[in-house]
Amino acid sequence: MSNRSSDRSSNGSSGRSSDRSSDHPVAPVSPVSPVARIATASRVAVIGTGYVGLTTGACLASLGHHVVCADADPHKVDRLRRGEVDILEPRLPELVRDGQASGHLEFTQDTKASVAGAEVVFFCLPTPMGVGGAADLAAVEAVSDEIRTALPHGCVVVNKSTVPVGTAERVAALLGRPDITVVSNPEFLREGHAVHDFLHPDRIVIGAAEQEAARRVAGLYAPLDAPVVLTDTASAEIAKYAANFFLAMKLSFVNNLATLCEHFTADVDDVVAALGHDPRIGPAFLKPGPGWGGSCLPKDTHALLTVCEESGVEFPLLRATIDTNVEHQSRLVERVVAECSPGPGTPHDARPGTLPGALPGAQPGARPSALSGGPSDGSGGSAHGSLHGVTLALLGLTFKAGTSDLRDSPALAIARRLRERGAELRAYDPALSETRPDLSDLLTIVDTPEKAVEGARACVVLTEWPQFRDLDWEAVAGLLTAPVVYDFRNLLDPDRLARAGLSWQGIGRSLAMVS
Numbered sequence: 001m002s003n004r005s006s007d008r009s010s011n012g013s014s015g016r017s018s019d020r021s022s023d024h025p026v027a028p029v030s031p032v033s034p035v036a037r038i039a040t041a042s043r044v045a046v047i048g049t050g051y052v053g054l055t056t057g058a059c060l061a062s063l064g065h066h067v068v069c070a071d072a073d074p075h076k077v078d079r080l081r082r083g084e085v086d087i088l089e090p091r092l093p094e095l096v097r098d099g100q101a102s103g104h105l106e107f108t109q110d111t112k113a114s115v116a117g118a119e120v121v122f123f124c125l126p127t128p129m130g131v132g133g134a135a136d137l138a139a140v141e142a143v144s145d146e147i148r149t150a151l152p153h154g155c156v157v158v159n160k161s162t163v164p165v166g167t168a169e170r171v172a173a174l175l176g177r178p179d180i181t182v183v184s185n186p187e188f189l190r191e192g193h194a195v196h197d198f199l200h201p202d203r204i205v206i207g208a209a210e211q212e213a214a215r216r217v218a219g220l221y222a223p224l225d226a227p228v229v230l231t232d233t234a235s236a237e238i239a240k241y242a243a244n245f246f247l248a249m250k251l252s253f254v255n256n257l258a259t260l261c262e263h264f265t266a267d268v269d270d271v272v273a274a275l276g277h278d279p280r281i282g283p284a285f286l287k288p289g290p291g292w293g294g295s296c297l298p299k300d301t302h303a304l305l306t307v308c309e310e311s312g313v314e315f316p317l318l319r320a321t322i323d324t325n326v327e328h329q330s331r332l333v334e335r336v337v338a339e340c341s342p343g344p345g346t347p348h349d350a351r352p353g354t355l356p357g358a359l360p361g362a363q364p365g366a367r368p369s370a371l372s373g374g375p376s377d378g379s380g381g382s383a384h385g386s387l388h389g390v391t392l393a394l395l396g397l398t399f400k401a402g403t404s405d406l407r408d409s410p411a412l413a414i415a416r417r418l419r420e421r422g423a424e425l426r427a428y429d430p431a432l433s434e435t436r437p438d439l440s441d442l443l444t445i446v447d448t449p450e451k452a453v454e455g456a457r458a459c460v461v462l463t464e465w466p467q468f469r470d471l472d473w474e475a476v477a478g479l480l481t482a483p484v485v486y487d488f489r490n491l492l493d494p495d496r497l498a499r500a501g502l503s504w505q506g507i508g509r510s511l512a513m514v515s
């Protein structure tokens with residue numbers, strides 16, 4: 001394609017306020033600075049009003065475009081028409097209500113009707129993990145079929161969903177409309193920062209076989225101050241998977257690094273700080289945790305793996321990235337099992353220092369050779385320990401702080417493994433205490449942290465909600481039967497916990513180092 005180029009938008013590059021260079025899971029939600037409105041408004045349809053579609057629709061409307069959003073879920077459409085947004089995204093409810101009030105934003109359940117008069121039609125449809133790990137394109141295919149005859153002559157169909165390479169061509173074939181160009185315009189927003197990221201993107205990637213279609217899509221974003229990468233559809237599709245794969249790779253790297261640090265009584269946070277000063281590496285996205293998850297990183301890495309396997313392309317790093325995540329979670333679970341299993345000589349109500357591998361929480365530094373990690377031989381300790389009769393308190397269930405999304409949450413993956421080992425689980429998550437999703441086959445959701453820890457054998461922090469830092473840890477110590485806190489986000493202040501009489505166990509950091 002002739003328009004392969006990497007350039008900057010006409011607005012230049014200054015002034016963007018993206019906070020991703022310092023991105024880590026506990027980053028505060030960044031303020032969204034105002035963005036100028038468009039000079040020439042377009043008529044846009046957005047199909048699918050989830051995290052990506054609703055954000056796209058509401059933000060494009062805020063720029064001055066006329067947007068009709070369609071969704072197959074009638075309840076969601078009803079709620080949106082009433083201005084009710086059921087996902088946790090700062091500023092999104094306001095943008096939805098403003099868009100409706102100004103007449104720039106409408107919602108319908110009628111997908112076919114939504115495209116009437118549209119110059120640009122966005123697909124923001126789910127592409128979940130399907131059989132064998134491949135991306136399930138059922139929604140994309142169904143909608144292509146549904147709207148093919150209703151699309152206005154010469155309009156542009158834009159795929160914002162994350163899809164395997166070749167999908168733009170496939171959608172074009174399904175539409176069977178030579179007058180219509182299918183453009184790939186992958187989305188890079190993060191949940192919990194969706195509006196900010198949409199209005200202040202690091203880059204806008206547009207893949208198209210026709211310059212005119214690419215220009216029309218780029219024009220929609222004209223007020224945003226962002227670099228635009230114009231390319232072909234295959235490159236745009238690969239760029240999206242490559243970004244999520246690279247992010248996952250950083251996390252698998254840092255989680256393995258944490259294990260290495262545990263082995264040598266080093267401090268992973270200091271190691272990352274040292275790495276991060278090198279501008280070729282940077283500090284972002286290197287916070288160790290309970291494994292990476294969420295609605296996209298797991299499904300996208302698996303989908304890319306399937307693409308590689310099907311096309312006969314070897315990409316060993318990708319397999320290693322996925323496997324490392326699973327192994328990391330096993331290691332964390334085995335740590336808990338090894339220390340909390342009510343085996344001989346491990347009484348349920350043991351005090352600090354009497355647990356195998358536990359650190360004397362009230363005396364940081366008293367055992368400098370003791371690591372926050374459990375067995376560091378890579379095996380993660382005994383795989384045979386049982387947690388039958390053991391109650392554990394889980395703090396945090398969402399896949400990261402700032403969202404209520406549970407899709408592929410590492411917290412749930414760890415909970416499932418602990419449950420398989422026989423543990424009774426009581427969980428508190430600030431984003432779920434009102435909605436209380438039914439997870440009754442796995443755990444009990446309670447509405448305060450105190451109810452979670454009362455009578456529990458230990459507490460496991462799985463999501464980095466900042467408010468956990470300020471819990472009444474003295475009260476927690478009094479409610480747990482053994483005063484151990486597994487901080488799998490390195491969120492808490494170990495000295496603060498020690499003062500409360502709790503033994504803190506983080507990832508990749510020894511108590512000797514943190515004190």
Ligand SMILES: NC(=O)C1=CN([C@@H]2O[C@H](COP(=O)(O)OP(=O)(O)OC[C@H]3O[C@@H](n4cnc5c(N)ncnc54)[C@H](O)[C@@H]3O)[C@@H](O)[C@H]2O)C=CC1
Pocket residue numbers: 047048049050051052053070071072073076111124125126127139142143160161162163187188189190191295296
């Ligand atoms: N969630 C995220 O942070 C990001 C997601 N993506 C990608 O964007 C795509 C959408 O993701 P989300 O917005 O998270 O999904 P979502 O699950 O939140 O929303 C999808 C919406 O599409 C609707 N839908 C499903 N089938 C439909 C049909 N046949 N007709 C009309 N509406 C239909 C659903 O009712 C739902 O409201 C996926 O490919 C995802 O990988 C890309 C970047 C960020």
Ligand SMILES: O=C(O)[C@H]1O[C@H](OP(=O)(O)OP(=O)(O)OC[C@H]2O[C@@H](n3ccc(=O)[nH]c3=O)[C@H](O)[C@@H]2O)[C@H](O)[C@@H](O)[C@@H]1O
Pocket residue numbers: 023024025162187188189190191192244247251284285286287288289290291292293294295296297399400401410
């Ligand atoms: O394609 C997508 O859907 C999106 O996927 C991720 O965004 P998101 O799923 O919102 O979540 P992230 O903030 O990337 O976090 C993913 C996982 O990594 C974990 N994480 C993240 C950063 C870190 O330093 N450490 C860490 O453990 C989080 O806790 C979480 O489990 C990408 O960051 C977005 O750019 C992308 O658009």
